[in-house]
Amino acid sequence: MILGLVEHESGVPEETSLEALTMARELAAGEETELGAVVFGEEGGALEGELGPYGVEEIYHVTHDRLDGYAPAAWGESITQLVSELGVSTVAAPGTDRGHEVLAHAGAALDAPMATDCIAVDVVDEGETYELRRHRWGGSLVEHARLEGETKLVTAAEHEYPIEEAASTTEPTVSEFTPSLDDAHLRVRVERVETADEEGIPLGEARVVVGGGRGVGGPEDYDKLEELADLLGGTVGASRAAINEGWRPHDDQIGLTGAQISPDIYIACGISGAVQHMVGCKGADTILAINTDSEAAIVQKADYAVIGDLHEVVPELTEAIRETT
Known part of the structure; x- marks a missing residue:
């Protein structure tokens, strides 16, 4: 399975996450495996209608009585446990600050290789290896590299992949997943969100x-x-x-x-x-x-x-x- 991390705002997927799903769907097709998505937050369980057009077959909604906001280590640990339980070959995330941070935590726990800001990823050796291109040095150069590992972690460079719907719409099932977390995983977390005073369109x-x-x-x-x-x-x-x-x-x-x-x-x-x-x-x-x-x-x-x-x-x-x- 290819597992995509989907960030959302009140149940509406972020554009960068839909871009990452385009990359993840291409990887799933190349490996002839299914595409799943992992979501956090109360509204995450209602995303099946939003993600079905993008070929997602299974949505894993992470729930926990202590996980009521963003907590990078806890999110990374949740993905780590999902990878082990489901036999996930690759986790794909948007190339946002949050996507990079969460996959870094998961990579450390899994001892898995990670490639960030990818602009193209090709599946070779039946999925054992990825040949990829990615932005380096703030986008001033493009690196050509190979990524190998039992579990691979990749992020899609922002605004490099088009948001494309799948050839056919799926009807994904939603499964709740409750990770095992301890105090260390929740040491850093968002306690509140304050709205900026700036007016106009962000x-x-x-x-x-x-x-x-x-x-x-x-x-x-x-x-x-x-x-x-x-x-x-x-x-x-x-x-x-x-x-x-x-x-x-x-x-x-x-x-x-x-x-x-x-x-x-x-x-x-x-x-x-x-x-x-x-x-x-x-x-x-x-x-x-x-x-x-x-x-x-x-x-x-x-x-x-x-x-x-x-x-x-x-x-x-x-x-x-x-x-x-």
């Missing part, structure tokens, strides 16, 4: 993102970007350079040490396109760069580019859009 959910870098010039000039973003129903982000200048709050940072975005369009204004920033926006379907430097890295990587002063281009773009709506 960067990770926005379908349109307007980003500003050092070329914006100062905090007051982000008003032009805010106006464009509001008109398009999107939100504003920033490069690390702008954050370091104190022009925008850290929650607005896009990049390796900030948010990973996957909008329909990313409009990058006055941003040079450093590797760390490109890691954060590589999931965008389309990138439009507005920059005075035609040789800027982001211009070379963008789908479209306007070579000009953003202080002139952005207001004209905003006005043109307003006239057509």
